[in-house]
Amino acid sequence: MPRETVDPRLSVGGERLASMGVVVDLPPGVPAPPALRNVSWLLADLDTGEVIAAKAAHARLLPASTLKTLTALTLIPRVDARRSYTATAADANADGTRVGLLPGQSYTGSQLFSALLMASGNDAAYALARAGGGLPATLSAMNEQARFLGAHDTVAKDPSGLDAPGQSSSAYDLALIGRAAMQLPEFRAYVTTRQIAFPGRPGKGGKRSTYVVSNHNRLLYNYEGTIGIKNGYTSAAKRTFISAVSRGGKRYILTEMHGLDPSWRAQAAMYDWAFRYGERATPVGSLVEPGTVTEPPALPSATTAAVPAPGSPAPPQAAGDVVALPALRSGSRWALSEAGLAPWVGFGGLGAAVLLVGVFATRAITRTTRRH
Structure with missing residues (x-):
């Protein structure tokens, strides 16, 4: 059979990873992985x-708070965990999920990283970005880190992971980012901690008051061997997740984007399958090593085709064609029903967008401004 032509932009880690369907290579008698x-x-x-x-x-999809993994990977070497940093009103008034930073109160770098990774505090993300040299410098460093890892589907626009125009990542990139972050002992400690006492307002008599901050990763509490990493959610991104589990001398990493199942049990089922059958599967690609694919693959010559209107069939696409997609609008968020069209960002939706437009053309897109 002739080899299928794929766009090199979508094949970092192996050409089979350019597929928009499930890709797995199993011997006879081994069941397919569970559906997600x-x-x-x-x-x-x-x-x-x-x-x-x-x-x-x-x-290419919205990463939500899984992007905080890249924030931590970038800033852990830059922000002293033992030094104290004073929160500002801008930090404390962050949109979405907050750990509860108080303007004028000091927090150690370690406390801020705990708040970032355990409680997904957007206020902690902005405080850490300031401590790391300011928001523009932090975003520049995050994008440079992504390029170094070979994560060319990733564009960081907000260190908290809140939806921002042009921001994107992919399941492949989240695996690269999560794998790199797990090389840092400090990161591993943060993402496996279940609870900490976090500074609050001074109590009676000036006594320092604290409150409990818990880890939001429910797999950590419910699935033996869980060693991380980070969950995320916005109404547009839906559920996103990077998780990792160690058992019997094997360690697996699982990433998800635009998830529709709030339960931890689906991930647990996938890990059950991995630990039982993973070693019998033939690999379908690889996570590239940091520093080996620092520039995106060269683009082929391409033409631009318009996305069909809802309800109309998708036209045939030639190899290398680029699909023009609607850009995310500044100040708005696109939320999708369970059957909704995924919010592809940039040219990373090539092929996938064509497939999804054809499959989901009749499904509704609803607009919302909710963010978490």
């Missing part, structure tokens, strides 16, 4: 980087 209710996912060996199975691995 999401747009894209990737399962890989955390140590070797071998990709065991994936679905739409390079689809």
